[in-house]
Amino acid sequence: MARQIRKVVVIGANGAMGSGAGEVFAAAGIDTVFLARDHEKAREGRDRAIALAKSERIADHITLGSYDGDLGRTVPEADVVFEALAEDLPLKQKFFAEVDRLRRPNAIVATVSSGLSIAAMAEGRSEAFSRHFLGIHLFNPPNVIVGCEVIPHAGTAREVVDFVGELLEGPLGRKVVETADKPAFAGNRVGFKVLNEVAQLAAEHGVAFIDALVGPHTGRALSPLATIDLVGWDVHRAIVDNVFENTDDEARDSFALPDYMAVLIDSGHLGDKTPARGGFYRRVRDGKETKLYILDPARQEYHAASDVLTELPEFVLRMKKLNHVGRYRQAMGVLLEAPGWEADLLRTVILGYVSYGLNRVGDVVRRASDIDRIMGYGFNWAPPTVLVDLMGAKEAIAAIEAAKLPVPPVLEEHAKRGGKFFEEPNVDPGRFFVG
Amino acid sequence: MANEPIYVLGGHQTDFARNWSKEGKHISAMIREAVEGGLEATAIEPKEVEVGHVGNFAAELYSMQGHLGAFLLDVDPAFSGLPTARHEAACASGSIAILAASAEIEAGRYDLAMVVGVEQMKTVDPKTGGDYLGTAAWYENEAKGVEFPFPKLFGRLGDEYDKRFGLKDEHLAHISAVNYSNAKRNPAAQTRSWFMNEDHAKATGKFNQVIGGRIKVSDCSQVTDGAVSLFLASEKYASAYARRRGIDLARLPKILGWGHRTAPLQFDDKVAESRDNPYVLPHTRQAILDALRRAGLRDVFGVAAIETHDCFTTSEYMAIDHFGLTAPGESWKAIEEGVIEMGGKMPINPSGGLIGAGHPVGATGTRQVLDAWRQVTERAGDYQVEGAKKIATLNIGGSGTTSCAFVVGN
Numbered sequence: 001m002a003r004q005i006r007k008v009v010v011i012g013a014n015g016a017m018g019s020g021a022g023e024v025f026a027a028a029g030i031d032t033v034f035l036a037r038d039h040e041k042a043r044e045g046r047d048r049a050i051a052l053a054k055s056e057r058i059a060d061h062i063t064l065g066s067y068d069g070d071l072g073r074t075v076p077e078a079d080v081v082f083e084a085l086a087e088d089l090p091l092k093q094k095f096f097a098e099v100d101r102l103r104r105p106n107a108i109v110a111t112v113s114s115g116l117s118i119a120a121m122a123e124g125r126s127e128a129f130s131r132h133f134l135g136i137h138l139f140n141p142p143n144v145i146v147g148c149e150v151i152p153h154a155g156t157a158r159e160v161v162d163f164v165g166e167l168l169e170g171p172l173g174r175k176v177v178e179t180a181d182k183p184a185f186a187g188n189r190v191g192f193k194v195l196n197e198v199a200q201l202a203a204e205h206g207v208a209f210i211d212a213l214v215g216p217h218t219g220r221a222l223s224p225l226a227t228i229d230l231v232g233w234d235v236h237r238a239i240v241d242n243v244f245e246n247t248d249d250e251a252r253d254s255f256a257l258p259d260y261m262a263v264l265i266d267s268g269h270l271g272d273k274t275p276a277r278g279g280f281y282r283r284v285r286d287g288k289e290t291k292l293y294i295l296d297p298a299r300q301e302y303h304a305a306s307d308v309l310t311e312l313p314e315f316v317l318r319m320k321k322l323n324h325v326g327r328y329r330q331a332m333g334v335l336l337e338a339p340g341w342e343a344d345l346l347r348t349v350i351l352g353y354v355s356y357g358l359n360r361v362g363d364v365v366r367r368a369s370d371i372d373r374i375m376g377y378g379f380n381w382a383p384p385t386v387l388v389d390l391m392g393a394k395e396a397i398a399a400i401e402a403a404k405l406p407v408p409p410v411l412e413e414h415a416k417r418g419g420k421f422f423e424e425p426n427v428d429p430g431r432f433f434v435g
Numbered sequence: 436m437a438n439e440p441i442y443v444l445g446g447h448q449t450d451f452a453r454n455w456s457k458e459g460k461h462i463s464a465m466i467r468e469a470v471e472g473g474l475e476a477t478a479i480e481p482k483e484v485e486v487g488h489v490g491n492f493a494a495e496l497y498s499m500q501g502h503l504g505a506f507l508l509d510v511d512p513a514f515s516g517l518p519t520a521r522h523e524a525a526c527a528s529g530s531i532a533i534l535a536a537s538a539e540i541e542a543g544r545y546d547l548a549m550v551v552g553v554e555q556m557k558t559v560d561p562k563t564g565g566d567y568l569g570t571a572a573w574y575e576n577e578a579k580g581v582e583f584p585f586p587k588l589f590g591r592l593g594d595e596y597d598k599r600f601g602l603k604d605e606h607l608a609h610i611s612a613v614n615y616s617n618a619k620r621n622p623a624a625q626t627r628s629w630f631m632n633e634d635h636a637k638a639t640g641k642f643n644q645v646i647g648g649r650i651k652v653s654d655c656s657q658v659t660d661g662a663v664s665l666f667l668a669s670e671k672y673a674s675a676y677a678r679r680r681g682i683d684l685a686r687l688p689k690i691l692g693w694g695h696r697t698a699p700l701q702f703d704d705k706v707a708e709s710r711d712n713p714y715v716l717p718h719t720r721q722a723i724l725d726a727l728r729r730a731g732l733r734d735v736f737g738v739a740a741i742e743t744h745d746c747f748t749t750s751e752y753m754a755i756d757h758f759g760l761t762a763p764g765e766s767w768k769a770i771e772e773g774v775i776e777m778g779g780k781m782p783i784n785p786s787g788g789l790i791g792a793g794h795p796v797g798a799t800g801t802r803q804v805l806d807a808w809r810q811v812t813e814r815a816g817d818y819q820v821e822g823a824k825k826i827a828t829l830n831i832g833g834s835g836t837t838s839c840a841f842v843v844g845n
Binding site for chain 2: 023027053054055056057058060143144146173216320323324325326327425426427428430431433434435
């Protein structure tokens, strides 16, 4: 069946994900309706889309509307209805009931949920709705971060999944991974395991030290705790709680939200979105200067960064120097061989990421390259197989065993086969490692 | 061609969207990644390389680093003692490095040469970078104290066309839109995920400000970090290489023709010199004619596509008539007739060119020849020009000062 996408309706187009996704559709020249509670809110979404595209011309493909005034008129004309409301299941279900009633028989309905059950959202809906319903998980801001998950539930028609995959990969310029309908899907499951583990370690080792230890030199654009501040502590809690409550795998304990975070969230510390309170970091303007303060998790107070910053272990400095001149393999060798408890700690986190990520193959995704794609294109982290290639497969297995972590079957198979593990074309592996 | 043929064996281009300063990287990391990627892609052993040539414009300014040839030795112990040199001719530096390498192969000195074009530009803010680029003009007379001198100089190229033949800015906007659109299909292009269309390129506003004269942001190539390696070989090495890889030697592309001319450095002197010439930049025209003649081609229609130097839309506008796609001053006809688009009679910049793919100054000439190699070996993926047998390139340093052209193919 030849489908064409001429019109997309975005529900919740005022939010970050709604306006960002709307920008992606409109940039491809698709007529996109931005719906929000009222026109003013929809206009805010359009303005954000203009800012993301850095062009007023993006608005040529955008029309505005409100739920009360325009849902009933625009949804029946839509080829795709894209829901980007808050992560609130009853709210989403209420809108989906309405969309079910209004949609054209062939229209695709997608949710941008970052981890709620797709099947639960489809519950109670007509069979036709269910066949055309799936998750499209974009990462913020989607005009820059092109990684994307497509999540069918058991009732989604294969034809719809394939079509949406082609639409996203083609005109919408995404790098797509199909994942199972499991808590947090693939990217957030693997990514937040690491982020929360580092947040747990911060209670014992301090924010500044642990965030620098697992810093950009280990293959990420942003250090882990700065990432949680950027994402928002409330979003972080929602994701790790969901995984902790609804999964039972080898790393379940890594998803337990640290107590100090629970306390601080209750008193309004949500990271960068609450700049006055802060998160792991707080930036205070002092005249022309911005002063950085860092959280002390034990006392739940902030100290000037200049008083807190600890010296990094010598092996970390060596890794950075090697990355600086492009010697990534040697930098990884330093990580594998460095003595001392700091190196043991870092190996546990990095090899834990490799082990946990590749162990999701067969569970959440089909192939190792799926995990690679979403971690590389979605999180801007060195994909697990890139780390394995730099370490050497046998060396990686030995190090994973030494850290008392489970060796993923796909890694064992790869080690027997030999050759390069990372197979995503047109990616410079060096781009992930900061000097 | 009586001379020793120069075979092109391939190479590697770094992702031009990367910001190596944000990655905390030294320029040697760029050289290393380009070389390692090229060795892997071509399956050439480091010990086989006999000479190395680096094209770079201004690492002394951007990175406080000269003597770049020596960084090749840092890549692999097998390069110990390798003869190397660095070449500079502003934005044509990459092509000059190719010319130097091929001259040595023609002379019979070496059988396998490695060429690297590299520029790290995001080390400084745009205004400082613009000032550095001014050293590609006669700095004291044309650039000192001028904010963004080069957009202004290439704006004047547009003005000269306007004066002699008439020029509509909408044609420049179309050139910009075509390059951005092509770049979307190039996985190593700097702007592959950027939003751009013709309406945006036509309009002036908050997001498309005038930089100088008739040049807006959308008319400009952007500040780019990038490195490109390229491996060139004599027939002796290429024969052994082809045998080893089970390829027919006749299928390995060659540099079929080259052109290299220099015009007076100052833009006013160029214009004065060409006053009575049908071409605004006659030396650039001559470099193209030299390359076509050496390749045994009667005219440009013997190639399947062109990778040209669109540092600004006006330089591509100039290239269209200088390549002979139209009569002098009639470049607009090729634009209106869709000649330069993918699927057109003569696609220009399938890669996205400098505007779309990016312009790491000293790497651009090398990138163009690597893209030509990709096209004629059918490795250009989504930006492949179907059935391309020969590709022409044009690389320009300064305001039309140093012009280098190549024809690559079988």
